Amino acid sequence: MFFWRLLTGRKCLNANTKQLLRDIVGAEHFSDSLIDLIAYAKDASEFKHRPDAAAWPSSTQQVSAIMKLANKEKFPVVPRGAGTSLAGLTVPIKGGLILDFGRMNKIISVSIEDRLAVVQPGVVYADLARVLAPHGFFYPPDPASGAVATLGGNVATNAGGIKGAKYGVTKDYVLALEVVLSDGRVLHTGSKCMKSSSGYDLTKLFVGSEGTLGVITEITLKINPKLPLTSTAMATFENLEDAGKAVSDIMYSGILPSGLEIVDKASLIAINKNTDLNLPEVEAILIAETDGHTREETKFQLDKIIEIFKKNNASSTKRADTALEAEALWTARKTVYGVMARINNNLFVEDMAVPISKVPQMLRSIADIAKKYNLQIPTVGHAGDGNLHPVISVDGTNPDEIKRVEEASVELFEKVAELGGTLTGEHGIGLFKVPFMHLEHDEISMEVMRSIKGLFDPNNILNPGKMGLDI
Amino acid sequence: MEHKYEFVRKYRDQVLRCSNCGFCRAVCPVFGLTARPAYNARGKMLILKEVMDGTIDLNDELIETLFQCTTCASCAEICAGGVNVPEIIKAVRRDMVHIGSCHPAFKGMHLVLQEHTNIYGENEPADFKRKRNQKADYVYFIGCVGSYREDEATRAALDLLDHVGVNYTLIDEVCCSGVLEDVGYEINTALAQKNIDLILATGAKTVITGCPYCSRTFDNKAQYGALKENGIRIIHISQFLKDADLDVKTDKVVTYHDPCDLGRHCGIYEEPREIIRKIAPNFVEMRHHHADALCCGAGGGVRGAYAKNSIAMARRRLLEVEEAGAEIILTECNSCVHNLDNAKLRAQKFKIFTISQFLSQLLREKLNEDYLDQEPARLKKRV
Numbered sequence: 001m002f003f004w005r006l007l008t009g010r011k012c013l014n015a016n017t018k019q020l021l022r023d024i025v026g027a028e029h030f031s032d033s034l035i036d037l038i039a040y041a042k043d044a045s046e047f048k049h050r051p052d053a054a055a056w057p058s059s060t061q062q063v064s065a066i067m068k069l070a071n072k073e074k075f076p077v078v079p080r081g082a083g084t085s086l087a088g089l090t091v092p093i094k095g096g097l098i099l100d101f102g103r104m105n106k107i108i109s110v111s112i113e114d115r116l117a118v119v120q121p122g123v124v125y126a127d128l129a130r131v132l133a134p135h136g137f138f139y140p141p142d143p144a145s146g147a148v149a150t151l152g153g154n155v156a157t158n159a160g161g162i163k164g165a166k167y168g169v170t171k172d173y174v175l176a177l178e179v180v181l182s183d184g185r186v187l188h189t190g191s192k193c194m195k196s197s198s199g200y201d202l203t204k205l206f207v208g209s210e211g212t213l214g215v216i217t218e219i220t221l222k223i224n225p226k227l228p229l230t231s232t233a234m235a236t237f238e239n240l241e242d243a244g245k246a247v248s249d250i251m252y253s254g255i256l257p258s259g260l261e262i263v264d265k266a267s268l269i270a271i272n273k274n275t276d277l278n279l280p281e282v283e284a285i286l287i288a289e290t291d292g293h294t295r296e297e298t299k300f301q302l303d304k305i306i307e308i309f310k311k312n313n314a315s316s317t318k319r320a321d322t323a324l325e326a327e328a329l330w331t332a333r334k335t336v337y338g339v340m341a342r343i344n345n346n347l348f349v350e351d352m353a354v355p356i357s358k359v360p361q362m363l364r365s366i367a368d369i370a371k372k373y374n375l376q377i378p379t380v381g382h383a384g385d386g387n388l389h390p391v392i393s394v395d396g397t398n399p400d401e402i403k404r405v406e407e408a409s410v411e412l413f414e415k416v417a418e419l420g421g422t423l424t425g426e427h428g429i430g431l432f433k434v435p436f437m438h439l440e441h442d443e444i445s446m447e448v449m450r451s452i453k454g455l456f457d458p459n460n461i462l463n464p465g466k467m468g469l470d471i
Numbered sequence: 472m473e474h475k476y477e478f479v480r481k482y483r484d485q486v487l488r489c490s491n492c493g494f495c496r497a498v499c500p501v502f503g504l505t506a507r508p509a510y511n512a513r514g515k516m517l518i519l520k521e522v523m524d525g526t527i528d529l530n531d532e533l534i535e536t537l538f539q540c541t542t543c544a545s546c547a548e549i550c551a552g553g554v555n556v557p558e559i560i561k562a563v564r565r566d567m568v569h570i571g572s573c574h575p576a577f578k579g580m581h582l583v584l585q586e587h588t589n590i591y592g593e594n595e596p597a598d599f600k601r602k603r604n605q606k607a608d609y610v611y612f613i614g615c616v617g618s619y620r621e622d623e624a625t626r627a628a629l630d631l632l633d634h635v636g637v638n639y640t641l642i643d644e645v646c647c648s649g650v651l652e653d654v655g656y657e658i659n660t661a662l663a664q665k666n667i668d669l670i671l672a673t674g675a676k677t678v679i680t681g682c683p684y685c686s687r688t689f690d691n692k693a694q695y696g697a698l699k700e701n702g703i704r705i706i707h708i709s710q711f712l713k714d715a716d717l718d719v720k721t722d723k724v725v726t727y728h729d730p731c732d733l734g735r736h737c738g739i740y741e742e743p744r745e746i747i748r749k750i751a752p753n754f755v756e757m758r759h760h761h762a763d764a765l766c767c768g769a770g771g772g773v774r775g776a777y778a779k780n781s782i783a784m785a786r787r788r789l790l791e792v793e794e795a796g797a798e799i800i801l802t803e804c805n806s807c808v809h810n811l812d813n814a815k816l817r818a819q820k821f822k823i824f825t826i827s828q829f830l831s832q833l834l835r836e837k838l839n840e841d842y843l844d845q846e847p848a849r850l851k852k853r854v
Contacts, residue, residue: 038517039507044490056506083493145493338552341488
């Protein structure tokens with residue numbers, strides 16, 4: 001939000017350049033129509049800036065030709081998947097060209113024997129999941145937006161999801177990439193092997209690079225066999241610290257839950273105010289899911305977890321025996337976003353991670369900050385990996401409220417830094433976190449990041465304005 | 472100061488409530504086909520926000536997206552913020568018409584209904600050889616598509632009503648004109664009044680409609696309020712047939728396409744399935760069904776205005792029929808039947824019917840068999 005006021009666009013695409021772009025992708029796959037410029041001015045964040053044009057490439061060759069042109073004419077290029085970024089990663093804050101990967105949406109191959117899938121960047125997470133399911137396989141990092149989010153976007157953001165504590169995040173699954181560099185050359189990184197210590201790990205460099213280093217045109221992903229059974233339990237805690245201690249105890253007990261989620265009191269109050277779910281308004285609810293091959297296996301793990309819940313003074317525990325009951329236990333966690341989206345006009349879904357043991361402290365601070373700035377900030381999160389999502393619902397047309405949210409955000413991230421946390425667990429820096437970069441990264445690390453950016457993108461044409469890297 | 476546009480006055484809060492999460496990409500049929508974010512519900516809301524802010528004004532440039540929406544409501548169904556996109560789109564279309572920015576096809580539809588009594592501008596409806604404008608317990612209201620395009624389906628529905636012994640009459644019906652509200656105009660009150668007068672004159676207490684859109688219009692629109700005031704119940708034929716015991720069966724693999732007008736807009740999902748399950752033990756669901764069903768692409772005036780995309784949307788739906796391995800696809804909307812049938816490729820061997828059409832066919836086959844069983848001599852003669 002801070003950048004709304006600071007950044008202005010620069011118009012770089014003249015009629016001649018537009019014609020050259022039409023020649024590359026075909027006239028019907030290029031647009032500078034008003035409706036497209038408006039639609040591409042935003043993602044799911046609150047930032048907004050129109051591009052000068054948009055193109056829908058269909059091949060690596062086309063992307064390469066576009067980058068050659070962009071590098072020569074020095075116009076910004078912003079690759080875009082589904083535009084579900086909550087941090088402004090795909091907002092063309094300096095104008096230029098949007099590269100929409102909607103047409104590069106093919107699953108090129110699935111090799112169960114080699115445990116990998118090769119996809120184009122525009123493939124939607126859910127489409128890959130559907131293709132893998134009959135093989136008994138899945139691709140674990142499942143963002144909440146998986147029904148629409150593209151794998152290219154997931155890689156560029158290093159997206160996480162609900163299964164992070166056990167299965168890790170996107171970077172743990174990207175084996176190889178094809179990347180078009182800023183000058184149009186096509187780089188191949190990584191290998192199709194499960195392990196490799198050959199040369200610099202260029203693959204990982206691009207994961208989470210937010211389109212600032214190159215344009216990803218092909219992704220090779222590791223895929224996992226899916227354990228067929230899950231068991232679910234929920235516990236209520238009158239005391240936040242007890243819930244936090246339970247999370248830590250679980251995570252070093254040797255049991256790795258496939259999901260361990262936390263819902264705080266402010267969320268429960270917000271849900272109760274706006275639905276008839278009538279949830280207990282305790283300080284925290286924890287929901288745990290275990291997975292396995294047999295019922296005994298999932299039950300054994302869940303028993304251990306319930307034991308830990310009880311040892312840490314859970315005021316109640318509930319086990320789900322059927323899928324329907326499990327669904328009911330997940331209701332609180334899954335309802336928060338919808339409830340908050342209906343309370344007010346604008347929604348900031350925040351993202352931060354702290355060391356697991358610091359989760360209760362962070363939640364306390366969020367509640368205190370909310371009180372101080374007279375805001376409602378319900379928080380839910382992937383407690384198992386210390387990743388929290390405070391959800392701030394505001395009226396964007398009220399400048400006083402916006403100001404309070406901005407001030408509260410500064411305090412939130414100062415607290416995150418103080419606790420040894422990170423500014424973002426899975427949403428990325430984009431534009432939203434730029435003002436906070438210095439809290440987590442010292443000048444040396446910013447300098448090294450800028451050097452890398454300068455090496456890959458000397459003309460600063462790739463998604464400029466993001467990550468605080470602009471030279 | 473009051474905003475100059477009706478959609479802002481009525482739906483400002485709703486438009487603002489769109490949090491731009493983009494989840495509607497997963498369900499919007501127009502986006503699913505075109506992959507163009509400007510056509511998606513989020514894109515439309517972003518455009519309307521700019522109109523509300525005064526950054527842009529409604530104009531011809533916006534026709535392409537604001538008039539290219541089938542009003543299928545799949546976006547509204549999944550929207551976390553509860554944004555009712557179809558209603559917003561209808562309101563903004565009224566504003567567009569008001570300022571003279573309207574898709575020519577929609578303008579044409581309005582003109583046709585000023586001069587004619589049906590959306591096709593035809594003068595001679597099919598003759599169904601049933602009693603008309605008589606006293607009866609029920610009125611069967613066919614709708615434009617059933618009268619002028621899918622008359623076989625209508626005949627089949629009437630055969631079924633005859634078979635179960637319903638005392639009904641047809642009327643000299645005119646277009647319910649509900650569709651005009653979808654495309655930026657008002658319901659034609661003269662047409663509405665004619666339908667109301669004809670229905671009331673029959674003394675019937677129930678109107679059975681063959682078209683879910685007519686059903687919605689009679690049920691919800693103020694211009695048809697006189698029907699309810701006179702204690703007249705409106706039901707769709709699938710609700711009526713739910714309890715009929717026709718004692719027919721098929722061993723074919725059957726699937727069901729939820730029409731938007733019957734499903735998402737009226738919440739009728741189970742009655743048609745109850746009928747189908749009784750007759751088809753091999754019933755399968757497509758990938759998207761119930762509230763998640765994929766629109767056939769015909770609604771909201773899109774078939775008239777964007778015929779190519781409308782057919783292409785229907786093709787996407789038919790791919791799901793193939794995927795489900797169905798031999799028969801049933802639906803309960805003549806408009807869906809019409810669009811899906813037009814989109815069907817020669818290589819696609821499944822058949823598309825309304826439920827009543829299929830029931831009627833099974834019944835004919837059964838009666839024929841019984842007849843042949845009883846009189847084998849007749850068979851020889853026929854051969």
